[in-house]
Amino acid sequence: xxxxxxxxxxxxxxxxxxxxxxxxxxxxxxxxxxxxxxxxxxxxxxxxxxxxxxxxxxxxxxxxxxxxxxxxxxxxxxxxxxxxxxxxxxxxxxxxxxxxxxxxxxxxxxxxxxxxxxxxxxxxxxxxxxxxxxxxxxxxxxxxxxxxxxxxxxxxxxxxxxxxxxxxxxxxxxxxxxxxxxxxxxxxxxxxxxxxxxxxxxxxxxxxxxxxxxxxxxxxxxxxxxxxxxxxxxxxxxxxxxxxxxxxxxxxxxxxxxxxxxxxxxxxxxxxxxxxxxxxx
Amino acid sequence: xxxxxxxxxxxxxxxxxxxxxxxxxxxxxxxxxxxxxxxxxxxxxxxxxxxxxxxxxxxxxxxxxxxxxxxxxxxxxxxxxxxxxxxxxxxxxxxxxxxxxxxxxxxxxxxxxxxxxxxxxxxxxxxxxxxxxxxxxxxxxxxxxxxxxxxxxxxxxxxxxxxxxxxxxxxxxxxxxxxxxxxxxxxxxxxxxxxxxxxxxxxxxxxxxxxxxxxxxxxxxxxxxxxxxxxxxxxxxxxxxxxxxxxxxx
Ligand SMILES: Nc1ncnc2c1ncn2[C@@H]1O[C@H](COP(=O)(O)OP(=O)(O)O)[C@@H](O)[C@H]1O
Ligand SMILES: [Mg+2]
Numbered sequence: 001x002x003x004x005x006x007x008x009x010x011x012x013x014x015x016x017x018x019x020x021x022x023x024x025x026x027x028x029x030x031x032x033x034x035x036x037x038x039x040x041x042x043x044x045x046x047x048x049x050x051x052x053x054x055x056x057x058x059x060x061x062x063x064x065x066x067x068x069x070x071x072x073x074x075x076x077x078x079x080x081x082x083x084x085x086x087x088x089x090x091x092x093x094x095x096x097x098x099x100x101x102x103x104x105x106x107x108x109x110x111x112x113x114x115x116x117x118x119x120x121x122x123x124x125x126x127x128x129x130x131x132x133x134x135x136x137x138x139x140x141x142x143x144x145x146x147x148x149x150x151x152x153x154x155x156x157x158x159x160x161x162x163x164x165x166x167x168x169x170x171x172x173x174x175x176x177x178x179x180x181x182x183x184x185x186x187x188x189x190x191x192x193x194x195x196x197x198x199x200x201x202x203x204x205x206x207x208x209x210x211x212x213x214x215x216x217x218x219x220x221x222x223x224x225x226x227x228x229x230x231x232x233x234x235x236x237x238x239x240x241x242x243x244x245x246x247x248x249x250x251x252x253x254x255x256x257x258x259x260x261x262x263x264x265x266x267x268x269x270x271x272x273x274x275x276x277x278x279x280x281x
Numbered sequence: 282x283x284x285x286x287x288x289x290x291x292x293x294x295x296x297x298x299x300x301x302x303x304x305x306x307x308x309x310x311x312x313x314x315x316x317x318x319x320x321x322x323x324x325x326x327x328x329x330x331x332x333x334x335x336x337x338x339x340x341x342x343x344x345x346x347x348x349x350x351x352x353x354x355x356x357x358x359x360x361x362x363x364x365x366x367x368x369x370x371x372x373x374x375x376x377x378x379x380x381x382x383x384x385x386x387x388x389x390x391x392x393x394x395x396x397x398x399x400x401x402x403x404x405x406x407x408x409x410x411x412x413x414x415x416x417x418x419x420x421x422x423x424x425x426x427x428x429x430x431x432x433x434x435x436x437x438x439x440x441x442x443x444x445x446x447x448x449x450x451x452x453x454x455x456x457x458x459x460x461x462x463x464x465x466x467x468x469x470x471x472x473x474x475x476x477x478x479x480x481x482x483x484x485x486x487x488x489x490x491x492x493x494x495x496x497x498x499x500x501x502x503x504x505x506x507x508x509x510x511x512x513x514x515x516x517x518x519x520x521x522x523x524x525x526x527x528x529x530x531x
Contacts, residue, residue, distance in 0.1 A: 182371050182372075183374060183376075186439075186442070187375075187386060189333055189365070189367040189452075190386060190387050190388075190442070190446055191359040191362035191364075191365075191446070192390060192397075193359060195398075196397045199398055200375060200397070201375065204376075204378050205376075207377065208377075
């Protein structure tokens, strides 16, 4: 039973309307959408993708795999030399991630706008360093360090360090920017300097998140480590390059397979460890 | 001589923004329990955070322990802060640290960087922390994480942390507003007792006028950044309260 006071639907005057997207904003949305579609069609047009060849590709890939890459030369990847290069790759990823994160913690702190010790000087410098490390692809870092340091694992470790600084530095800074500022102020109010504020007010709030990011960084660094060897920076990538150049396709197949398996394993370990850490709060 | 003397304090949060405090002056004497009352948004938190320069005023003068707070360099500012305890409405404990570590962090103005990093506090500091925790009634919760405690217990940790500083002045920003009425009263009574025992003057923001009238000996009334009342609690009356809170009724 409807009470007398309730408005029935028919009583509401139909002149009252409401739009989710109001006028100038709605126009920008449509213009943005239009621009995106226009750019897509332009790109496709420019690429001049021949549809028949594109579709035929799948059949040829099948032939190629069965003719040349199958069966993979499993014996080749169980050779002690190759195993040694795998271990070298793991070590490179470990060292690169370690050094990278040691640098990324202070960079993340300095580059977090809410707590940076100096917004005018230290903050932009930290942001610039992190962004530069990110802007350059890990393979390019590898090429750079190979030219500076020569072939071998050291160049690889440096390249991965730069990669991890960019990767973890940004994530660390973002994590710090999301903390509760209350405890930070409370610690500051005790007369603590900025370093002690970091140790007592900031770090306990991000420790768990940092651990998770650290594991993730190692995982991503390992994936990157498998290719830096392609440019002579140590690890299994070198074997890949040599066999690609010598058209040893069945060995290439085995190496690619081993990379896939190793990355899967490292991802599984990383996912497991991160789940554990997340539960620890 | 007053322990704190504020004169013509003005604050804007941004150059084009509104003036939040419009020329506030008052003195706090060594045995005062001083309340700042006023409707929310009046500028009470802003005022109290200016005293230890968590907020930087636009102009005016703050004399604290004989130091001109607004002219201090970073190092001297930390020296003043370390003698000034602060207790917050939201407790502002570090949730993932133990009660003990939270309380010990009150000594951070005194320990060196390396000792702070490895949490190597002196035996005197630890003994003091234990006795302060006894005093606020938390001796059974020393090793618990801060976020395992109830609201009232957390504020007691906040009180203990402030006492660790051996403060010459306590700044309280609505210390009981996050607590239910019964606990509020207990915590407020505890703070009053402790202030007497440790002979610390207190400057306390408080929204609840009844608590202020009961526990404080002086008060100033703030409305929209302007001081409407300044005097002993006994001089406060219904009419003046209505003036101060007039804005809120609207
Ligand atoms: N960090 C800040 N930036 C800009 N404005 C602020 C900030 N803090 C407080 N204010 C403004 O200052 C006024 C007073 O706030 P506050 O001092 O918190 O009042 P109270 O503690 O009496 O409720 C409010 O209008 C508030 O919006
Ligand atoms: Mg307030």
